[in-house]
Amino acid sequence: MPDSVAGYPKGVYGIGMREPYESELDYFKANPHVGGMAAEDDKIILNPYSKLKPQEKEAVMRNEAARVHMRSGLLPKPNYDLTPEQTEAFKTYGTGDIDDIRQTIAARIFSGDPSALNSTPDQNAYVNELRKFMGVK
Numbered sequence: 030m031p032d033s034v035a036g037y038p039k040g041v042y043g044i045g046m047r048e049p050y051e052s053e054l055d056y057f058k059a060n061p062h063v064g065g066m067a068a069e070d071d072k073i074i075l076n077p078y079s080k081l082k083p084q085e086k087e088a089v090m091r092n093e094a095a096r097v098h099m100r101s102g103l104l105p106k107p108n109y110d111l112t113p114e115q116t117e118a119f120k121t122y123g124t125g126d127i128d129d130i131r132q133t134i135a136a137r138i139f140s141g142d143p144s145a146l147n148s149t150p151d152q153n154a155y156v157n158e159l160r161k162f163m164g165v166k
Contacts, residue, residue, distance in 0.1 A: 041090045042091070043094070044071065045073070049074045061080065062079075066093060067093040073090055075089065096132060096136045107131040107134075108131070112147060114147060119134070135156055135159060
């Protein structure tokens with residue numbers, strides 16, 4: 030594997046990166062608003078069709094690394110309540126699975142993404158535990 034993927038290190042917070050497969054490229058091409066994802070093989074992939082700036086791509090990498098760590102089972106899944114604002118904003122997110130929505134919100138708080146909306150003390154406490162688990166100050 031090369032020392033970098035898309036100009037970024039080949040890993041972030043212990044999670045590897047790789048180039049997208051053809052089917053993933055098809056998805057990204059049809060969805061240029063998606064910056065990247067934690068792939069099914071627990072690797073981070075970035076959308077080459079995205080217009081994100083380098084600092085935004087770095088935030089995507091942090092977000093997706095957090096997602097992989099949360100789904101690893103090595104730390105408890107988040108089980109906090111959502112705010113009414115978050116419930117409304119995420120009501121059509123993905124399959125609607127509450128665990129996935131909670132992980133999405135935690136990862137977005139972790140990476141500084143304002144689309145997580147106003148976080149609660151319980152959400153912030155979970156993200157602080159996630160930071161400790163990932164070795165992030």
